[in-house]
Amino acid sequence: VDIKVQASGGNKTSRMPYGLMHEDINNAGDGGIYAELIRNRAFQGSSRYPVSLAGWTPINGAALSIKNLTAPLSSALPNSLNVATGNGSPDSEIGFRNDGFWGIDVRVQNYTGSFYVRGSYNGSFTASLSSTLTNETFGSVSIPSQSKNDEWIKHEFSLVPKSNAPSSNNSFGIQFDAKSVIGGSLDFNLISLFPPTYKGRENGLRVDIAEAFEALGPKFLRFPGGNALEGPNLANPWKWDETIGDLKNRPGRPGVWGYQTSDGLGLVDYLHWCDDMELEPILAVWSGLALDGAYINETDLQPWIDDALAEIEFIRGPASSTYGSLRASLGHPEPWKLSYVEIGNEDWLAGAPSGYDSYIEYRFPLFKQAIEEKYPDIQIIASPSKFDNMTIAAPAAGDYHPYRQPNDYYAEFSKFDALGPENLTLVGEFAAVHPNGGRDWDAGLHPFPWWIGGVGEAIFMIATERAGDRIIGSTYAPILRNMNRWQWSVCMIEFEADNSKTTLSTAYHVFKLISTHPITANLPTTPSTNTSSLFFVAGVNEDTGAHVFKSANYNTTNHEDTPVKVGFAGVEQGRKAQLTLLTSTEGPFGFNDPKIGNNVVKETNEELVAGSEGVFEWTMPELSVAVLEVSPE
Numbered sequence: 001v002d003i004k005v006q007a008s009g010g011n012k013t014s015r016m017p018y019g020l021m022h023e024d025i026n027n028a029g030d031g032g033i034y035a036e037l038i039r040n041r042a043f044q045g046s047s048r049y050p051v052s053l054a055g056w057t058p059i060n061g062a063a064l065s066i067k068n069l070t071a072p073l074s075s076a077l078p079n080s081l082n083v084a085t086g087n088g089s090p091d092s093e094i095g096f097r098n099d100g101f102w103g104i105d106v107r108v109q110n111y112t113g114s115f116y117v118r119g120s121y122n123g124s125f126t127a128s129l130s131s132t133l134t135n136e137t138f139g140s141v142s143i144p145s146q147s148k149n150d151e152w153i154k155h156e157f158s159l160v161p162k163s164n165a166p167s168s169n170n171s172f173g174i175q176f177d178a179k180s181v182i183g184g185s186l187d188f189n190l191i192s193l194f195p196p197t198y199k200g201r202e203n204g205l206r207v208d209i210a211e212a213f214e215a216l217g218p219k220f221l222r223f224p225g226g227n228a229l230e231g232p233n234l235a236n237p238w239k240w241d242e243t244i245g246d247l248k249n250r251p252g253r254p255g256v257w258g259y260q261t262s263d264g265l266g267l268v269d270y271l272h273w274c275d276d277m278e279l280e281p282i283l284a285v286w287s288g289l290a291l292d293g294a295y296i297n298e299t300d301l302q303p304w305i306d307d308a309l310a311e312i313e314f315i316r317g318p319a320s321s322t323y324g325s326l327r328a329s330l331g332h333p334e335p336w337k338l339s340y341v342e343i344g345n346e347d348w349l350a351g352a353p354s355g356y357d358s359y360i361e362y363r364f365p366l367f368k369q370a371i372e373e374k375y376p377d378i379q380i381i382a383s384p385s386k387f388d389n390m391t392i393a394a395p396a397a398g399d400y401h402p403y404r405q406p407n408d409y410y411a412e413f414s415k416f417d418a419l420g421p422e423n424l425t426l427v428g429e430f431a432a433v434h435p436n437g438g439r440d441w442d443a444g445l446h447p448f449p450w451w452i453g454g455v456g457e458a459i460f461m462i463a464t465e466r467a468g469d470r471i472i473g474s475t476y477a478p479i480l481r482n483m484n485r486w487q488w489s490v491c492m493i494e495f496e497a498d499n500s501k502t503t504l505s506t507a508y509h510v511f512k513l514i515s516t517h518p519i520t521a522n523l524p525t526t527p528s529t530n531t532s533s534l535f536f537v538a539g540v541n542e543d544t545g546a547h548v549f550k551s552a553n554y555n556t557t558n559h560e561d562t563p564v565k566v567g568f569a570g571v572e573q574g575r576k577a578q579l580t581l582l583t584s585t586e587g588p589f590g591f592n593d594p595k596i597g598n599n600v601v602k603e604t605n606e607e608l609v610a611g612s613e614g615v616f617e618w619t620m621p622e623l624s625v626a627v628l629e630v631s632p633e
């Protein structure tokens with residue numbers, strides 16, 4: 001393939017071409033990027049997911065029970081753990097332990113913890129990290145009791161283990177001397193333990209996962225869902241004002257993915273994530289559709305529109321405003337920047353056709369009008385796209401979610417040609433999820449991201465970049481999967497409690513290569529698009545002056561290599577370029593398996609030198625992805 005790249009004349013591209021989308025699925029939040037180590041730390045539950053002692057076991061025969069006291073820690077956290085002597089020896093310290101989110105990663109580092117206790121006790125508590133298998137203690141700390149009868153008292157501590165644990169099969173325990181307890185038992189709640197967090201943020205993010213995302217060079221964060229925004233039914237959408245402030249005032253909620261969520265990772269924490277990773281927030285507000293298909297009637301919609309306006313004011317209103325002052329009271333007087341608001345999530349899906357009709361007829365127009373009136377600078381995004389049979393009047397944008405077979409991405413390479421300048425589109429979720437000609441939604445997803453899926457995704461990403469003046473940005477979804485409890489198998493990163501087992505999928509490597517070589521203006525090419533198996537985009541990064549060429553080779557005639565020649569107008573002979581080429585060591589179906597910790601993605605880096613007329617030459621094997629970055633003069 002012989003491609004000539006012009007020196008100018010292409011369209012400008014989005015300054016936020018790639019980002020992240022987060023929702024609590026696969027324990028991506030609790031037990032995932034939210035660094036809290038204690039599972040079921042506040043005995044939260046609902047009629048959907050009843051309150052339980054999941055995660056907790058007694059030490060030295062203590063009797064553990066959940067109590068709903070008349071004087072709870074808070075109205076948000078009405079349940080607590082009662083710890084009594086039980087059948088243990090009265091002479092030994094009794095207590096309880098938590099095995100974390102299916103293990104706890106114990107290293108020589110500072111853990112900060114806290115718990116609330118209620119009851120009369122004059123001794124001290126011992127907090128420890130120890131092996132669940134052998135009881136070996138890696139570190140412990142003594143915490144003098146300040147507890148009082150009839151009052152909830154917060155105890156805080158830090159703990160530095162003396163050694164690293166050999167595995168993550170560890171527990172966190174709290175013990176006390178039962179003989180010194182007046183009244184026979186103590187009540188505990190909100191028992192919390194954090195390792196060091198990403199950028200040292202209090203109530204922050206797990207370091208290894210956050211740093212893996214940072215390495216993708218993302219530019220935006222779409223949150224809080226996905227389906228998680230919608231909630232399982234009309235009573236339980238994601239409610240921003242129940243996710244802010246002191247953890248003891250966050251009730252949590254029944255998630256849509258089979259478990260109760262704590263909302264420890266709440267609205268302010270998402271905004272801190274944006275601050276710390278320099279991401280543009282794309283806030284999704286609830287549009288009045290639940291995942292069970294129920295939706296709010298027009299006459300009952302206004303309180304929810306007001307709620308969305310309140311949320312926006314909380315984020316970006318002046319500290320003198322009603323909700324801006326609430327933000328200021330939580331320690332953030334400065335408004336955050338918020339330029340993108342999406343109304344709902346996949347309103348074309350749950351509850352269609354009447355639910356979707358209600359979105360088109362009144363839900364979207366009423367939310368849009370109210371937000372635009374108050375915040376004319378905000379880019380409104382509808383949750384369907386032009387490709388979901390919705391006519392979205394500019395300046396509002398749409399959201400497109402292509403979960404596909406790899407072949408579909410190849411067949412749909414020109415799909416965005418249908419977008420006019422008035423059809424701004426966010427790709428708020430995408431991923432290759434089914435093998436070619438294989439499973440469908442009812443039969444389930446592919447077990448992991450796999451190589452040919454990644455090449456398909458590369459073709460899709462290249463297509464979005466070619467339409468970079470109309471595509472606001474794109475994000476893979478879901479991004480995280482806790483291997484101990486998951487509902488969606490195809491995710492960018494798989495992880496366990498043990499940080500050394502975090503697995504970057506084939507999709508991650510492809511996304512990273514493409515997202516970390518930004519093009520700010522496309523350059524026209526001859527031929528203008530693929531004439532063979534090679535899919536490509538060419539452009540320039542105006543911030544650095546580098547020319548960039550991205551390509552994916554897919555569906556060659558006989559699985560043969562494709563020789564590529566790319567000549568850039570204005571690039572003289574002898575100019576150097578860096579070629580990064582990704583291939584699979586295990587063919588189309590290779591995948592990065594967290595059980596064996598392999599990486600099937602082979603990356604080769606080569607310096608190329610321009611021949612006459614600024615032409616660079618290399619070979620793309622069948623099913624490969626490459627980025628060529630030409631050094632600025």
Ligand code: AHR
Pocket residue numbers: 023025225226227228345346401429477478488
């Ligand atoms: O990413 C998983 C789910 O796929 C999202 O929650 C939803 O928006 C989509 O259907």
